[in-house]
Amino acid sequence: MKKKLSIFASLFAAVVVMTACTEVEKTETDTEQTETTGETNSIVISGDVVSEQGGCVLSSRFSPGDKIIFRNNIVDGTTGEQVVDAKVQVHLSTGEVLDMAYGEHGDDKFWVVAYPVTAETPTGVLEYKVTASYNDASAEWEPFNVAPSKLQIVSDTVATAGPAPEKAEEEVDLSKVETNQKVEIIGVNFDFKGANDEKTFYVKAGEEVTLSLKSEEGVHGLAISDLKVNLDKDGEVKFTPEKAGEYDIVCSVFCGAGHGDMKAKLVVVE
Secondary structure, three states: OHHHHHHHHHHHHHHHHHHHHHHHHHHHHHHHHHHHHHOOOOEEEEEEEEEOHHHHEEOOEEOOOOEEEEEEEEEEOOOOOEOOOOEEEEEEOOOOEEEOEEEEEOOEEEEEEEEEOOOOOOOEEEOEEEEEEEOOEEEEEOOOOOHHHOEEEOOHHHHHHOOOOOOOOOOOOOOOOOOOOEEEEEEEOOEEEOOOOOOEEEEEOOOOEEEEEEEOOOOOOEEEHHHOEEEOOOEEEEEOOOOOEEEEEEOOOOOOOOHHHOEEEEEEEO
C-alpha cells in the first residue's frame, strides 16, 4: 500500500511540474506576441519650398523662368532615423506627379525635385501635396491652409511690378536710445514683434541679455546666427553680446510659405 502511495505521489508531482512548465511557456509566448503586436511602422514628412533664383530662397510666389524647388525630409517614426530609400512624390493640382530624389544639397541631405514655371503654367494658386511610402508605412504632407502658405503663379507683368516700396527707416541716435537687456519676442504667422509691435530691440554690449520667445500663432523658433543664439521652441536663452552692431533675428523652424518673412533686429550699442 505504501509503495502504491509513493508511486501516486511521484506521478502527481510530475504532473504539477509539467503543468507549471506549460504555464511558463504559455506566459512567455503571450509576452512575445504582445511585444510583437506593439510594434508599429510610421514615417514623418517635413519640408519647404524655395526659389532657384537668388540661391534657393524660401518663396511662395513664382513667375515664368523660375523653378520651384520642393525640399522634403522623411524620418522613420520608430527609429527617428532619416529614410533614404522611400518612394517620395509631389502631386500638383495640374495633375502632374513629380518623383523626388534623395541626395546631398549643401551641408544637408534630403529629398528634392525642381518644377520649372513656364509661360504655359496656369497662373493662380498651385496646390500640392507630398506622399511617401517606405516598407509598410505611408504618409502625406500638405502646406498650411492659409494664403501665405499657398504657391502663387503670377505673370511676368505682375512679377516685375513688385510690391510697393517700403518706407525708409528713421535714423536713431544710438547714444540716446533706451536699451533693455530683457528682450521678449512674440511669434505669429508670419511675423516677429515685441509687446508694442516693435521689431527692433536695443541692448548694451558687454551685458547679459535674456531673450525669450512666445509663439501666439503657429510654431516658431528664432536664431541670431552671428551671435550663435538659437531657440528651437518657446522659452528663453541668455547670452552676452560683446560687439556693437545690428544683428538679424530670423525664424529657425519652418512654419509655412511666409517663413522667410519672419524677421526682427537686435541692435547692440556701446
